[in-house]
Amino acid sequence: MNLYQQFIRGSQFWAFVKKEFRHIMRDNRTVLILLGMPIVEIILFGFAITTEVNNSKLAILDPSNDKATLHIVREMEASKYFNVVKIIHSTSEIATVFNRGEVDMVIIFGNDFNEKLNHTGGAQIQLVADATNPNVAVTLNNYASSIILQYQMELMMQQKVPYQIKPEIKLLYNPSMKSSFNFVPGVMGMILMLICAMMTSISIVREKETGTMEVLLVSPMKPLNIIIAKAVPYLVLSFVNLVTILLLSVFVLHVPVAGSIFSLTLVSIIFILVSLCLGLLISTISDTQVAAMLISGMALMMPVMLLSGMMFPVENMPKPLQVISHLIPAKWYIMAVKKIMIEGLPLKYALKEIGVLCLMAVVLIGISLKKFKIRLE
Amino acid sequence: MKIVIQTDGLTKQFGNFTAVDNISFKVQKGEIFGFLGANGAGKTTAMRMLCGLSLPTSGKGMVAGYDIEQEPEKVKRSIGYMSQKFSLYEDLKVWENIRLFAGIYGMKSKDIALKTDALLKQLGFESERDSYVKSLPLGWKQKLAFSVAIFHEPKIVFLDEPTGGVDPATRRQFWELIYEAADRGITVFVTTHYMDEAEYCDRVSIMVDGRIDALDTPKSLKNQFNANNMDEVFHQLARKAQRSDN
Numbered sequence: 001m002n003l004y005q006q007f008i009r010g011s012q013f014w015a016f017v018k019k020e021f022r023h024i025m026r027d028n029r030t031v032l033i034l035l036g037m038p039i040v041e042i043i044l045f046g047f048a049i050t051t052e053v054n055n056s057k058l059a060i061l062d063p064s065n066d067k068a069t070l071h072i073v074r075e076m077e078a079s080k081y082f083n084v085v086k087i088i089h090s091t092s093e094i095a096t097v098f099n100r101g102e103v104d105m106v107i108i109f110g111n112d113f114n115e116k117l118n119h120t121g122g123a124q125i126q127l128v129a130d131a132t133n134p135n136v137a138v139t140l141n142n143y144a145s146s147i148i149l150q151y152q153m154e155l156m157m158q159q160k161v162p163y164q165i166k167p168e169i170k171l172l173y174n175p176s177m178k179s180s181f182n183f184v185p186g187v188m189g190m191i192l193m194l195i196c197a198m199m200t201s202i203s204i205v206r207e208k209e210t211g212t213m214e215v216l217l218v219s220p221m222k223p224l225n226i227i228i229a230k231a232v233p234y235l236v237l238s239f240v241n242l243v244t245i246l247l248l249s250v251f252v253l254h255v256p257v258a259g260s261i262f263s264l265t266l267v268s269i270i271f272i273l274v275s276l277c278l279g280l281l282i283s284t285i286s287d288t289q290v291a292a293m294l295i296s297g298m299a300l301m302m303p304v305m306l307l308s309g310m311m312f313p314v315e316n317m318p319k320p321l322q323v324i325s326h327l328i329p330a331k332w333y334i335m336a337v338k339k340i341m342i343e344g345l346p347l348k349y350a351l352k353e354i355g356v357l358c359l360m361a362v363v364l365i366g367i368s369l370k371k372f373k374i375r376l377e
Numbered sequence: 378m379k380i381v382i383q384t385d386g387l388t389k390q391f392g393n394f395t396a397v398d399n400i401s402f403k404v405q406k407g408e409i410f411g412f413l414g415a416n417g418a419g420k421t422t423a424m425r426m427l428c429g430l431s432l433p434t435s436g437k438g439m440v441a442g443y444d445i446e447q448e449p450e451k452v453k454r455s456i457g458y459m460s461q462k463f464s465l466y467e468d469l470k471v472w473e474n475i476r477l478f479a480g481i482y483g484m485k486s487k488d489i490a491l492k493t494d495a496l497l498k499q500l501g502f503e504s505e506r507d508s509y510v511k512s513l514p515l516g517w518k519q520k521l522a523f524s525v526a527i528f529h530e531p532k533i534v535f536l537d538e539p540t541g542g543v544d545p546a547t548r549r550q551f552w553e554l555i556y557e558a559a560d561r562g563i564t565v566f567v568t569t570h571y572m573d574e575a576e577y578c579d580r581v582s583i584m585v586d587g588r589i590d591a592l593d594t595p596k597s598l599k600n601q602f603n604a605n606n607m608d609e610v611f612h613q614l615a616r617k618a619q620r621s622d623n
Contacts, residue, residue: 015481215478
């Protein structure tokens with residue numbers, strides 16, 4: 001009871017929290033990482049790293065050179081996706097332009113294109129793309145196909161074909177297909193994980209390294225309180241980051257918060273707890289700051305980047321990887337954020353994700369407390 | 378005289394390895410007690426048990442009137458500790474370090490402020506109040522670390538090789554601080570591997586292979602082993618060690 005009262009009166013506890021803040025604020029590098037990184041990442045992921053492919057270099061091989069082919073080429077040139085950089089005259093040149101890296105895609109029209117299009121219906125067009133980067137190739141293919149389809153549609157309209165099926169595609173939640181809608185939840189997951197897990201583990205291990213942890217353990221301060229006090233500043237900072245990321249995403253990337261802020265905060269708190277426990281766990285198994293950083297980097301950041309669905313869809317991965325991805329807290333957090341923030345669904349639709357995160361939190365708190373006690377002995 | 382540390386058959390085993398083997402000794406209030414031994418002799422393990430960091434496998438220990446097994450929290454509140462590794466925060470200012478540790482030991486803000494002024498004056502550190510600890514010379518840091526360790530007026534202060542890497546002149550100044558603390562009634566429990574420092578202690582124990590092989594005043598130890606100084610005493614005992622240096 002006495003200890004509890006001391007905790008509430010808290011001079012001991014708050015003296016320690018104050019000290020933690022001083023450590024952070026006096027280390028310029030840490031401040032830069034903590035406050036600058038979210039901004040840099042949001043801007044990088046929002047603008048630089050997009051799955052949109054603009055201004056691709058296009059070569060045309062057009063033996064027909066008639067009304068129809070010229071129209072299609074003009075449409076290509078007019079779109080922001082393509083720049084026609086070269087006109088080639090024989091199929092033998094195709095390999096050359098690709099080899100020289102002059103173009104990303106070649107469009108080859110058949111002979112007598114307009115003639116065949118209007119009469120036999122057998123006009124031929126071939127799209128050749130450089131698939132060394134398959135994602136880019138597929139995207140370019142889609143852009144080009146849709147432009148050609150568009151033209152075909154126009155023709156049909158002119159010829160007044162009585163019945164035609166005109167597919168209308170509607171893209172839900174992200175009508176303009178902006179990749180930032182996918183990246184913002186991902187960056188949130190990554191930043192919170194990084195700050196809570198990596199920074200907490202480093203700051204605990206630093207005390208082990210410098211020998212101050214020994215002095216703290218000999219002091220009457222309870223080990224659990226030491227850990228909580230060390231986590232408090234990172235908790236506060238991760239909230240600052242959460243707010244920064246949301247403000248940037250709304251006002252700079254124009255990604256709205258469609259759902260309730262309250263639900264979003266609740267999910268984030270649970271995820272932050274999970275991350276803090278992971279950090280604590282890492283601090284118990286590493287003895288140097290470098291080791292803590294490497295473990296956080298390899299065991300946390302890589303899986304978050306690769307397996308959380310932030311960059312690559314989990315659904316397309318081989319089964320074993322899909323199973324592993326279930327163990328990654330960030331995956332569930334990102335799914336929940338997508339539902340709440342982007343799709344604007346009420347909290348009850350994210351109950352599964354929240355449940356999984358809570359379960360992870362409980363298990364991790366249990367393990368890390370046990371580990372921490374064992375280490376003390 | 379009042380006994381502040383008492384152990385009775387204190388033993389610590391890690392698996393088959395007996396790190397501390399059935400040690401029994403008493404330390405009196407205000408005494409400067411030297412705790413000597415080669416690396417791996419079991420000094421650190423014994424000290425960790427006395428500080429309430431590690432539970433004994435068997436045997437009993439009382440520190441400051443509390444059982445180390447039953448009431449480690451009370452033990453911790455009655456002692457101060459300074460380790461060989463420099464134990465203050467380099468990126469905090471002098472006064473912030475004092476304030477932090479005083480706060481951790483539950484002192485009141487008003488007392489801390491008054492005592493900080495007095496301490497800085499006594500050490501002649503008034504101008505360094507707002508300096509970062511990392512900017513101080515090593516000798517000053519050690520003195521400050523010791524002063525912080527006894528700032529909350531513990532009954533006993535444990536010093537784990539406190540003068541490692543410090544030049545002889547500074548070491549002497551450091552020992553003056555130790556004497557002052559002992560005069561105020563603070564018991565000093567110190568490990569060292571400088572044998573000249575062993576001569577400064579009231580009584581000295583020498584650990585070999587987890588046991589205490591000798592315990593007496595430096596003067597009687599020298600008589601007993603027919604030696605000119607503590608260095609010779611230590612080497613006569615250490616030669617018998619079965620364990621390697623680690």
